[in-house]
Amino acid sequence: MATVTFTGLNMPKDLTVYAVAGDTGTLLALAKKHDIPIPFQCQDGECGSCLVKVTYLDGKTPMAIDLTEKEKVTLSVNGKLNRSLLEAAENAHLPPPYRLACQFIVRDETILVEFSGEPGVE
Ligand code: FES
Structure with a gap:
């Protein structure tokens, strides 16, 4: 199970969500599913609006690189x-x-996702 904590300047507080097998997709899809306000535009890797900082918290070798x-x-x-x-x-x-x-x-990992709420700014 993936454990993803989102923290953004445009969020009232941090939010941790869990993604189970079969629920894995992009980080943006997971954020949208849980109403996390990560900015986005193209959703295709070209505009840079959805820039985030990812920190791996579980000490395991990262899988999603x-x-x-x-x-x-x-x-x-x-x-x-x-x-x-x-x-x-x-x-x-x-x-x-x-x-x-x-x-x-999103993989079976524990990560912290930081974003500013401003498109293209982490
Ligand atoms: Fe991710 Fe455009 S929304 S790069």
């Missing part, structure tokens, strides 16, 4: 993914701190 090509480009253009972070993700499977909620697939 595969970045789509669109996510790599959009994060790079927005200054959130430099060469060393990309190489760490691709070669050492170390997740970058910033992700696009519409591209991040």
Whole structure:
């Protein structure tokens, strides 16, 4: 079971939600299902509106670090993914701190998701 805690400046308090097997999809889909106000526009990895910071809390090796090509480009253009972070993700499977909620697939992990409520600002 995934345990995802959302914290945003536009939320009155943090909210932890649980996603069971078969309920896994994108982080943005999970947020929308629970009325978490993460900004979004394209929902296709191109606009950067759904930028979030993801912190892994369970001490296990992260599973959801595969970045789509669109996510790599959009994060790079927005200054959130430099060469060393990309190489760490691709070669050492170390997740970058910033992700696009519409591209991040929720796995059986415990994570903290931070966002500002402003499109494209974590
Ligand atoms: Fe556009 Fe996620 S909503 S990149």
